[in-house]
Amino acid sequence: xxxxxxxxxxxxxxxxxxxxxxxxxxxxxxxxxxxxxxxxxxxxxxxxxxxxxxxxxxxxxxxxxxxxxxxxxxxxxxxxxxxxxxxxxxxxxxxxxxxxxxxxxxxxxxx
Amino acid sequence: xxxxxxxxxxxxxxxxxxxxxxxxxxxxxxxxxxxxxxxxxxxxxxxxxxxxxxxxxxxxxxxxxxxxxxxxxxxxxxxxxxxxxxxxxxxxxxxxxxxxxxxxxxxxxxxxx
Numbered sequence: 115x116x117x118x119x120x121x122x123x124x125x126x127x128x129x130x131x132x133x134x135x136x137x138x139x140x141x142x143x144x145x146x147x148x149x150x151x152x153x154x155x156x157x158x159x160x161x162x163x164x165x166x167x168x169x170x171x172x173x174x175x176x177x178x179x180x181x182x183x184x185x186x187x188x189x190x191x192x193x194x195x196x197x198x199x200x201x202x203x204x205x206x207x208x209x210x211x212x213x214x215x216x217x218x219x220x221x222x223x224x225x
Numbered sequence: 226x227x228x229x230x231x232x233x234x235x236x237x238x239x240x241x242x243x244x245x246x247x248x249x250x251x252x253x254x255x256x257x258x259x260x261x262x263x264x265x266x267x268x269x270x271x272x273x274x275x276x277x278x279x280x281x282x283x284x285x286x287x288x289x290x291x292x293x294x295x296x297x298x299x300x301x302x303x304x305x306x307x308x309x310x311x312x313x314x315x316x317x318x319x320x321x322x323x324x325x326x327x328x329x330x331x332x333x334x335x336x337x338x
Contacts, residue, residue: 146324148326150329156331157229157316157329157330157331157332158268158316158318158329159329160326160327160328163326165324202265204267204268206267208323208324210281211273211275211280211281211323212258212270212273212281212284213258213268213270213318213327214270215267215268215269216267217266217267218265218266218267220265
């Protein structure tokens with residue numbers, strides 16, 4: 115079955131430290147992978163995507179993600195976290211005719 | 226428009242009433258999606274349109290739910306005979322085509338009392 119997992123419900127990191135939000139997937143064929151962020155009382159905002167090409171993709175707000183085919187992972191990273199990065203993060207893949215979202219990881223960046 | 230627009234933002238309705246939720250996608254976007262999101266969880270797929278054609282409705286929970294996009298632009302999600310379990314955030318998204326990133330609206334918070 116096609117699925118995406120985010121193994122951590124919550125990630126806490128100190129401001130200025132690097133952050134990683136984990137995502138693993140189970141998709142047949144070549145995956146089209148995405149990261150979205152949701153701030154409180156807001157809609158989902160697109161951060162970045164991997165379709166093909168370079169395994170390291172860069173997105174909005176200084177975020178990047180690394181596609182690892184052998185580990186079926188697509189972890190979201192940022193070199194230096196900001197308090198304003200605190201939000202709910204969703205990993206997703208496009209399959210068939212729709213996006214399938216993970217359960218989400220809540221990131222808290224502590225000042 | 227500049228982004229995906231959904232209306233109303235909030236809807237409180239009595240059990241048994243019908244509701245219609247509207248989505249105005251980004252101009253020129255071919256693909257339109259409806260999702261339902263419970264608090265603190267990921268969005269769950271409801272239905273997908275390519276232009277005016279509803280190409281996938283496998284996520285609609287039951288036959289009380291229906292959706293249309295008659296002219297390939299604005300879409301309406303209708304829930305008939307609402308039940309309390311229908312209470313959720315309903316989100317619409319559009320994209321230029323399949324496999325490209327989707328842009329989400331602010332959502333409609335539906336509360337059935």
